[in-house]
Amino acid sequence: MSARPGSLRVAIIGTGMIAAAHLRAARDAGAAVVGVLGSRPERSLEAAEQWGVTTGYPSLRELLEARPEVVHICTPNDTHIDFAHAVVEAGLHMVVEKPIATGLTEARELAAAVHAAGTVATVPYVYRYHPLVREIRSRRQSGDLGEPLLVHGSYLQDWLVSPDASTWRIDPRTGGASRAFADIGSHWADLAEFVSGERFTAVTASTSIVHPTRPVASGPSFSGDVYGERVLVETEDIAVATFRTERGVLANTVISQVSAGRKNRLWLELDGSLGSAVFDQEQPESVWFGSEQGATVVRRGEGGVADDQKRLNRVPPGHPQGWPDAFAAFCADTYAAVRGEQRTGLPTVDDGLRSVEIIDALLHSAATGDWTGIGATDAALTTETEKS
DSSP states (O other), X not given: OOOOTTXXXXXXXXXXXXXXXXXXXXXXXXXXXXXXXXXXXXXXXXXXXXXXXXXXXXXXXXXXXXXXXXXXXXXXXXXXXXXXXXXXXXXXXXXEOSSSOSSHHHHHHHHHHHHHHTOOEEOOOGGGGSHHHHHHHHHHHHTTTOSEEEEEEEEEOOTTOSTTOOOGGGOHHHHOSOSHIIIIXXXXXXXXXXXXXXXXXXXXXXEEOSOSEEEEEOSSTXXXXXXXXXEEOOSOSEEEEEEEETTSOEEEEEEESOOTTOSSEEEEXXXXXXXXXXXXXXXXXXXXXXXXXXXXXXXXXXXXXXXXXXXXXXXXXXXXXXXXXXXXXXXXXXXXXXXXXXXXXXXBHHHHHHHHHHHHHHHHHHHHOSOEESSOSSTTOOOHHHHO
């Protein structure tokens, strides 16, 4: 989809794989991408030429002075917070990649700054935008599944299964103290709460590092380009977590970046008192619904569909929709919010903060072995009930 007359003007900070995904999604959502900022002026110009963008900004100051309506922040994790504060202080709207900050205090400060400024700030938890995710959620909300009894699943990848694979994400100074969970487990947790309606209040978790050393990364994530020098790995490859919700419902997940053959297998199952539902991100065109009488596979766009699914169905049944379509739908809802329109399920900076709260509690639990409260002022504060 090309930019329409009167389209929002969008600038992108970052030039890597995820920034390119933002570029495509923004354009598909009808925005006019007017400029890009890279790690240095020459990289900005190179990306602008490669992407067919008018301007490669030499600095953040020039980008902010150009006054785009929306800025997409798609850079390494440790840079999100400074870029985001600069955008908010300039009074601009933004999309900021997760995690919104590598520390809980910084995440809370950013959320407060956004609320004080009154700007729109969204976080791309785009798996919410698969139409059949909305179908499951709508059926849960209408009572078709009964009361939630259990939430479980996994998010498995294999791109770090080799001891010689590496990425900037393994360095906690750049990627943060958590890797696998902050990178992909955060998506699972966001989707689990969104679909089930259950809010996690406590977590007990274990993490592990598979390879004690990896090469120093010389390229972007998934590139496989490495130097000969090796460094100690300090961030987890695997996280296994059990959550307890406000109503006492249990949720469990396995998160791994070292599961051979699994490319991007996000699996979520919601088991209710009247029925169960399963979403598999690698098979997003169908979902499984189960009951005591048997099971049914429901395909996107077929039969009577929930309004929320109908809104997000971009092509007729039988024409597959996938992650790029979900990303574009997220961007379209973000831009609608900038125009003052309301959109159901749009993940905002508050959801980004929520994710950092969960990461913080999970890391504390993994380090201590304790049940840890989520969102508490001090994650070290646990109750005897939570420990039992």
